[in-house]
Amino acid sequence: MGRLWLAGTDGRGAGAVRLTVSHAVLPAGISVARKRATAMIPTVWEAPLKALVYHGPGEKSWDTVEDPVPAEPTDIVVRIDTTTICGTDLHILKGDVPAVVDGRILGHEAVGTVVAVGSAVTSLAEGDRVLVPAITSCGRCAYCKRAMPSHCQAVGGIGWIFGHLIDGTQAEYARVPFAETSVHQVPEGVTDEQVLFLADILPTGYEVGVRNGQVKPGDVVVVVGAGPVGLAAIQTASLAGAASIIALDVAESRLEHALRFGADATINAADPAAEERVAALTGGGLGADVAIEAVGTPGTFDVCTRVVRPGGVIANIGVHGAPTTLHLEELWIKNLTITTGLVDGTTVPLLLQLVRSGKIAAEMYGTHDFALHDMMAAYDTFAEAGKHNALKVVIRR
Numbered sequence: 001m002g003r004l005w006l007a008g009t010d011g012r013g014a015g016a017v018r019l020t021v022s023h024a025v026l027p028a029g030i031s032v033a034r035k036r037a038t039a040m041i042p043t044v045w046e047a048p049l050k051a052l053v054y055h056g057p058g059e060k061s062w063d064t065v066e067d068p069v070p071a072e073p074t075d076i077v078v079r080i081d082t083t084t085i086c087g088t089d090l091h092i093l094k095g096d097v098p099a100v101v102d103g104r105i106l107g108h109e110a111v112g113t114v115v116a117v118g119s120a121v122t123s124l125a126e127g128d129r130v131l132v133p134a135i136t137s138c139g140r141c142a143y144c145k146r147a148m149p150s151h152c153q154a155v156g157g158i159g160w161i162f163g164h165l166i167d168g169t170q171a172e173y174a175r176v177p178f179a180e181t182s183v184h185q186v187p188e189g190v191t192d193e194q195v196l197f198l199a200d201i202l203p204t205g206y207e208v209g210v211r212n213g214q215v216k217p218g219d220v221v222v223v224v225g226a227g228p229v230g231l232a233a234i235q236t237a238s239l240a241g242a243a244s245i246i247a248l249d250v251a252e253s254r255l256e257h258a259l260r261f262g263a264d265a266t267i268n269a270a271d272p273a274a275e276e277r278v279a280a281l282t283g284g285g286l287g288a289d290v291a292i293e294a295v296g297t298p299g300t301f302d303v304c305t306r307v308v309r310p311g312g313v314i315a316n317i318g319v320h321g322a323p324t325t326l327h328l329e330e331l332w333i334k335n336l337t338i339t340t341g342l343v344d345g346t347t348v349p350l351l352l353q354l355v356r357s358g359k360i361a362a363e364m365y366g367t368h369d370f371a372l373h374d375m376m377a378a379y380d381t382f383a384e385a386g387k388h389n390a391l392k393v394v395i396r397r
Helices: 087-093 192-196 201-211 228-239 252-260 274-280 298-307 328-334 348-356 372-383
Strands: 002-012 016-021 042-044 049-054 060-065 076-083 110-118 129-132 173-176 220-224 244-249 265-268 288-293 308-316 337-339 366-371 392-396
Touching: 049 372, 060 372, 076 129, 076 192, 087 372, 110 173, 110 192, 192 348, 192 392, 201 228, 201 308, 201 348, 220 228, 220 298, 228 244, 228 252, 228 288, 244 252, 244 274, 252 265, 265 274, 274 298, 288 298, 298 308, 308 328, 366 372, 372 392
Parallel strands: 220 244, 220 288, 244 265, 288 308, 308 337, 366 392
Antiparallel strands: 002 016, 002 042, 049 060, 076 110, 076 173, 076 392, 110 129
8 A cells, every 4th residue: 555645734754644545546536635635746655654453352552554544435534633542442451342353443532633535525624623532423324313323323333433343543543434423623722632531531421420310400419430431420510500529439549539620529438438428418318319330340330329319310321341230129119210321422512612611621631641652651551540640641643
């Protein structure tokens, strides 16, 4: 596969726009770098592309990979400017997601610059700065029309495809399917770090935690697990009008972060009296109106069932890798609502407005910075987040 560079805006080797051609022919219906390509003088650039590649449980490497090109008229190719690592990536490396095959490029969150577009793409052009979210949406199937692209039928019934069913964003460049109905243009004045975490954790905490939990003004909300997604639930629960937000975790460092993100009280879940202390902080000792599970273990889910009041809501965010017993013999009489969910990302435009207005300080999640070529070191730090007091890593080109 040959590589052609045209003088332009890419920033690699005299600021070039990267074009990729196979035998000098692109797929039918594809135009590349539409805005400027016709006026440029081509130069050859042979630097291989790199990406974080999964090689089976416990195995990954920073490898040379093939150049991505638009495979469909609705595709774009994005130069990755900023990306991050998700807890789901760690689950993949543990072998918890068997659909991820050997050779898959990981990652599902990025901010980047458009460098190539398919012929059907009219609202995006080379040079546009975009947020690439975790969920891909065709915009046309039954689920997308129901504002539920997490189950987009055009991409196989699961909207999370990056780093899962197709190559992801922990790379120098990435192909983005159904671009016009999936990516979000980043407005001027908003930094990569401010918008990066709108790709996954912020809408996950808000949609799957706060909105599914039906948090309303005056509610007492307990968030079990103060990792990044739990912190996103804490941060957005206050926007929904929660009167009191209580964070539970076993790590004191995370409880300190919870206070920074808006928790009114923190309780170490290792305290034998933790649940009694939660009850004491609720009106009349009745329990929480909403309990949000943000860890994904049987024990933390059980905590939620015990701290929520009769008639309350348990909103499960955590990714469960093991069976959890639902004690209906105890819960049936409590009139509880239990919700689960995969993020849809439909609230990203709203959250972006809140970031622009200063209502959400999304940059608070990024605690450690790495260069893209230091991806392996970034994984080492994120995998031992407690040791490094890390929330999210910010990985820049």
